[in-house]
Amino acid sequence: MPGLPVELEAVDTYYGDLRILKSISLSIAGGEFTALLGASGCGKTTLLRALAGFVPLRKGRILIGGNDISDLPPEKRGMAMMFQSYALWPHMNVARNIGYGLVLRRLNRKAVKRRVDEVMELVGLEGFGERRVTELSGGQRQRVALARALAINPPILLLDEPLSNLDARIRHNMRLEIRSLQKRLGITTILVTHDQEEALSMADRVIILDQGEIAQTGTPEDVYHRPVSPFVAHFVGADNSLPVHAQFANGTVTLSAPELDGETRLPLADGNGNEGVNAPNPIDGPMVALFHSEAATLSASGRSHRAEESCLLANGTVSQSSYLGKVYRHGVAIGAHEFLIDHHRRLKTGDDVQLRIEAAALNLFPKSESSATATQRG
Amino acid sequence: MKTVDRQGLAAIVLMMPALVTLCVLFLYPLGYSLLWAFRNEEQDTWTLANFAKSFDFYSTDIIFTVLIVTVSTVLIGVCSILIAGYLALGENRVAVLILRWLYRWPLFIPFIVAGQLMRTFLAKNGMMNNILVSGGVIEPLQAVSFLDWRGIVVTFVWKQTPFVTLLLAGAIATLDRSTIEAARNLGARRFRVLLEIVVPQVSTTLMVGLILSYVLMMSVLSVPLMINAQSPTMITVDMAWRINSYGDYEVANALGFISYAMTAVVAWIYLRQGIRQDGSPT
Numbered sequence: 001m002p003g004l005p006v007e008l009e010a011v012d013t014y015y016g017d018l019r020i021l022k023s024i025s026l027s028i029a030g031g032e033f034t035a036l037l038g039a040s041g042c043g044k045t046t047l048l049r050a051l052a053g054f055v056p057l058r059k060g061r062i063l064i065g066g067n068d069i070s071d072l073p074p075e076k077r078g079m080a081m082m083f084q085s086y087a088l089w090p091h092m093n094v095a096r097n098i099g100y101g102l103v104l105r106r107l108n109r110k111a112v113k114r115r116v117d118e119v120m121e122l123v124g125l126e127g128f129g130e131r132r133v134t135e136l137s138g139g140q141r142q143r144v145a146l147a148r149a150l151a152i153n154p155p156i157l158l159l160d161e162p163l164s165n166l167d168a169r170i171r172h173n174m175r176l177e178i179r180s181l182q183k184r185l186g187i188t189t190i191l192v193t194h195d196q197e198e199a200l201s202m203a204d205r206v207i208i209l210d211q212g213e214i215a216q217t218g219t220p221e222d223v224y225h226r227p228v229s230p231f232v233a234h235f236v237g238a239d240n241s242l243p244v245h246a247q248f249a250n251g252t253v254t255l256s257a258p259e260l261d262g263e264t265r266l267p268l269a270d271g272n273g274n275e276g277v278n279a280p281n282p283i284d285g286p287m288v289a290l291f292h293s294e295a296a297t298l299s300a301s302g303r304s305h306r307a308e309e310s311c312l313l314a315n316g317t318v319s320q321s322s323y324l325g326k327v328y329r330h331g332v333a334i335g336a337h338e339f340l341i342d343h344h345r346r347l348k349t350g351d352d353v354q355l356r357i358e359a360a361a362l363n364l365f366p367k368s369e370s371s372a373t374a375t376q377r378g
Numbered sequence: 379m380k381t382v383d384r385q386g387l388a389a390i391v392l393m394m395p396a397l398v399t400l401c402v403l404f405l406y407p408l409g410y411s412l413l414w415a416f417r418n419e420e421q422d423t424w425t426l427a428n429f430a431k432s433f434d435f436y437s438t439d440i441i442f443t444v445l446i447v448t449v450s451t452v453l454i455g456v457c458s459i460l461i462a463g464y465l466a467l468g469e470n471r472v473a474v475l476i477l478r479w480l481y482r483w484p485l486f487i488p489f490i491v492a493g494q495l496m497r498t499f500l501a502k503n504g505m506m507n508n509i510l511v512s513g514g515v516i517e518p519l520q521a522v523s524f525l526d527w528r529g530i531v532v533t534f535v536w537k538q539t540p541f542v543t544l545l546l547a548g549a550i551a552t553l554d555r556s557t558i559e560a561a562r563n564l565g566a567r568r569f570r571v572l573l574e575i576v577v578p579q580v581s582t583t584l585m586v587g588l589i590l591s592y593v594l595m596m597s598v599l600s601v602p603l604m605i606n607a608q609s610p611t612m613i614t615v616d617m618a619w620r621i622n623s624y625g626d627y628e629v630a631n632a633l634g635f636i637s638y639a640m641t642a643v644v645a646w647i648y649l650r651q652g653i654r655q656d657g658s659p660t
Contacts, residue, residue, distance in 0.1 A: 052563055074562040081563045087556035091578040100574075101564035152564060 003031035003188030004065035004155040006051070011060035013043075013050050020046045022212040023060070028205075030065075030155075031186045033179065035203035037193060037223075039235070043212040044192045048158050051190065052081045064156065080149035081158040084165070086141045088133040094120075094144050095129035101152040119147040122181065139170040146178065150185070157182070159191040163198060175202050196236050200224060208232050226269065226278045230290065230365045238290040238363055240339045242314075246279075246287040246364060253277055253364065255289070259314050259335040266359040267310065276310075279364040286367040293329060294342045295361030298353045312357045318347045412638070415631035428632035435616075435629075440636060442610040446527055447595045450534035451588050457535060458542035458587065463572040465543075466550045467558070485540045489533075493604035496533045500524035500605075529605040530612070534595050542587035549583035550576055582651060589648040593641045613637050 006028040013021040020043045028034050036044040049055040051062060053074035061070045069077055080101070088097050099116045107115070120126055123143040128136070133144060142162060149157055162178070163171045179202045182189045193199050199206050200220040208215040208223060208231075216223055216232045227233035247254040251270060256263045267276035279287075289312070316334035323329075327342040332355060339355065347353060418425045433440070461481050468474040484492065499505045502523035510516045524532065553576065561575045562568070577584065602612040613633050620630040 052559075054559055074559070075565045075567055077563075078565075079563065081560070083556040083560055085554055085556050087554060087560035089557055089561075089575060089579070091581075100561070100566075104565040104570075148560075148564070 002155065003186050005030045006156060006188060006190070007061075007063040007066075008047075008051075009061045009063070011047075011050060011062065012058045013046055013055050014058050015046075020055075020212050021050065024212075024214060025060075026207060026214065026217065028188060028190065030188055033182050033189045033191070033202060033204045035191045035193060035199035035206045036209060037196060037199040037206055037235070038209035038215075039194060042209040044194075044209050045160060046212075047209070048081070048160055048190060048192045051077075051156075052079055052158055053077050078154060079156040079158055080152055080154035082145050082149045082160065082162045084161040086145040086165075088141055088144055088148075090132070090134050092133070093129065094125065094131050094133060094136070097133055097144055098147045098151050101148065105152065115151055116147075119151045122150065123147045123177075138166055139174070142166060142170075142174065146181075150181070150187075155188060157187045157189045159189065161193055162191070164193075164195070171198075178202065200236075208235060210235075225360070226280075227290075227363055228280045230288065230369050233290040233363045233365070238292050238295075240291050240293065240296070240341075242289045242291075242334075242337060242339070243367065244287055244289050244364075245285065246282075247284050248279070248282045251276075253279060253282070255312065259316075259337065260312070261315070264312050266312065266362070269360065275360040277359045277362045277364055281366055281369065282364070283366050287364050288367055289357075290363045290365065291357050291361050293340045294327070296339070296341045296355055296357045298330065298332065298341055298343045298347065298355060300351070300353060310359045312355075312359070312362060314355045316353055316355055318349050318351045318353055320349060321346050411631045411634055414627065415635040417628060419628065428628040429636070431629050432632040432636060436613065436633060438610045439613055439616050442527070443596070443612045443637070444640060446530050446534075446612060447592055450531050450538070450595055451592045453531065453535045454538045454542050454591055455584065455588050457539040458546050459572070459577055459584070461539065461543045462546035462550055463569075463576060465547050466576065467568045467572060481543055482540050484537050485544070487537070489537060489598050490600040490604070492533050492537045493601045496529055496536075496601075497525065497604055500529045500532065526606050526608075530602055533601050533605060534591075534598075537601075538591040538595065542584070542591060545583050545587040546580055549580040553579055585651060586648060589644045592644050596637055596641050 008024055008026050011021055011024045012019065024043075024047065036047060038044045046055055050057060053069075053072060053076075057070050061068050063069070064077070064079075089100070092100070095113075095116050098119060099112045102112045102115055116129065117126075120129060123146050125140065125143050125147060128140065128144075133141060136144065142165070146162070159178070163174055166174060175198060191199065191202060200223070203220060205217065206220050206223045207217045210231050215235075216228045218226070223232065224236050227236060227238065242257060242259065244255045244257040244260075247256075248268070251268050252265050253268055254263050254265045267274070268282070269276040269278050314334050316332040316339070318330050319333045319338060320331040321328050323346070324342070327344055328346045330341050330343055330347055330353075332339045332341050332353060334355065341355060415428055416424050416426065418427060461477065465474055465478055465481075468477070487495070497504070500523065501507075502521055502525075504523075506524070507516070507521040511518050511521060557579070558571055558575060561571045566574065597614065598612075599614040599618055602615050603618070606612075607615060613636065617630045617633045617637075620626040620633070
């Protein structure tokens with residue numbers, strides 16, 4: 001069955017008196033892979049459970065393919081959900097687990113067996129039909145749960161942190177496998193995760209939730225490179241924060257700070273593909289520049305890039321370093337601030353270095369917004 | 379080494395009161411009764427005559443007992459599954475709360491009181507018929523007494539269902555809730571979820587509850603005595619009758635042996651289940 005579009009209209013849900021989802025509205029196109037990303041308690045799982053019918057709506061509507069399903073019980077919604085714990089039935093073998101949804105749809109025994117064999121092959125579980133689910137590894141259980149969800153040929157697939165119980169290697173493989181299966185089958189898929197790498201690598205579109213509200217919706221690139229708020233920037237890993245004074249004029253911003261040598265004028269991103277500083281709320285005055293650890297480069301002090309107009313430069317000292325596998329992460333002290341910067345080789349503690357950040361890697365937010373986010377993050 | 383010895387001694391000392399109580403108050407009388415089922419005291423000989431007499435006089439009662447207890451066990455199973463299932467899957471929160479509060483009451487009522495309650499409830503002019511007559515469901519002439527095998531079954535089911543439900547509800551509460559939600563998500567209605575997903579996962583607990591109830595019902599004297607003392611009746615009444623009226627301990631012991639054999643069958647299932655569960659990786 002081709003994927004159906006999903007529409008949420010001003011959805012509100014509560015647990016007791018606690019408002020969890022706050023007037024959530026969003027549209028997901030048929031066949032689209034959407035990731036709901038957010039910290040624990042932000043409401044992402046509640047949103048998925050509301051879609052599946054396990055959490056009642058206090059307000060709003062949910063439309064699937066244009067039909068209002070808000071009042072339908074879970075068994076009549078026709079969606080398939082893959083649970084974080086996999087929720088396999090221990091008293092059934094693999095084939096019976098996978099075929100249960102088909103038996104409920106009153107397919108005859110031959111048709112059930114044929115379809116079960118098909119999906120077992122699809123997820124790489126050939127020959128496992130008679131095995132008890134309790135005898136399977138985590139990765140195999142995850143495949144059974146996925147096969148069970150896919151067996152009924154659902155128009156919408158809901159994935160609740162499906163990879164969180166797997167080790168790193170299997171997790172990476174399963175990301176690719178789920179994504180390629182989803183593309184091949186064209187199922188509208190909604191993934192809930194708190195892992196930004198998982199969301200960015202799998203989804204066509206990422207929705208970031210913050211305290212029951214949508215903080216940003218966009219492509220993975222949008223969310224990562226052009227966050228609309230300090231919360232989103234921090235959430236996708238732009239944790240380096242430099243207080244600056246900003247002056248906006250004619251598509252450029254002039255930044256000054258005690259840590260910088262004089263003033264630096266940088267181009268602003270204009271939304272037409274011209275790269276520059278991301279400043280969704282350009283206000284002259286005190287602002288905070290946020291950037292990712294891998295977005296800056298380090299070089300020995302003295303090799304100045306002063307002539308370049310499209311980057312921010314600052315001089316500092318290496319205070320610590322740690323090995324991350326692919327790169328070394330360095331603590332670089334610049335004035336009263338410390339930044340975490342990745343570099344391909346280890347630099348000695350105490351080395352003087354020059355920090356270079358491309359304009360396109362900088363995200364500028366008014367200081368007031370950034371302070372509010374810092375307070376929220378505790 | 380000395381520490382180990384001391385620990386072993388402490389374990390034995392701790393165990394002794396329970397062991398002595400078990401031996402003196404249970405194993406000795408049990409063994410004595412079982413042996414004496416094969417005795418003829420007057421002739422001071424070992425014999426099977428007590429069993430022959432038991433089957434001769436009371437074979438109908440033996441079958442009656444097995445049927446009553448088996449039917450009651452099945453009904454207790456059905457009722458407890460329905461109640462525990464509603465407690466777990468019911469969506470009307472008020473109804474669930476009321477049911478949760480109500481269903482345990484019979485647990486705190488002794489069998490003898492339950493028997494007396496049922497006498498006033500199930501008699502021809504009892505409360506049940508009065509309600510049915512005043513409600514216009516039956517005519518006064520149609521009222522019949524339920525103080526026969528049906529009364530015993532009703533009393534047993536009423537008294538034992540809460541016990542099995544309590545065990546079952548506890549076991550269901552420990553299930554991974556998402557296994558229930560996964561079935562509903564795939565299209566199963568709640569009743570089907572109960573039968574195909576929930577009950578198989580708590581079947582061991584259900585079986586243990588039913589076996590314990592079976593054994594308990596086999597040994598109840600007050601209920602059949604108060605509700606259905608006429609023939610056929612349950613073995614416990616026959617045993618009491620042999621002792622109280624004839625002082626015939628030999629036949630009473632033979633009847634006891636027979637009822638013990640009947641409960642031993644289910645006890646064996648219980649023990650086998652326990653061993654399988656401990657030995658099983660799941």
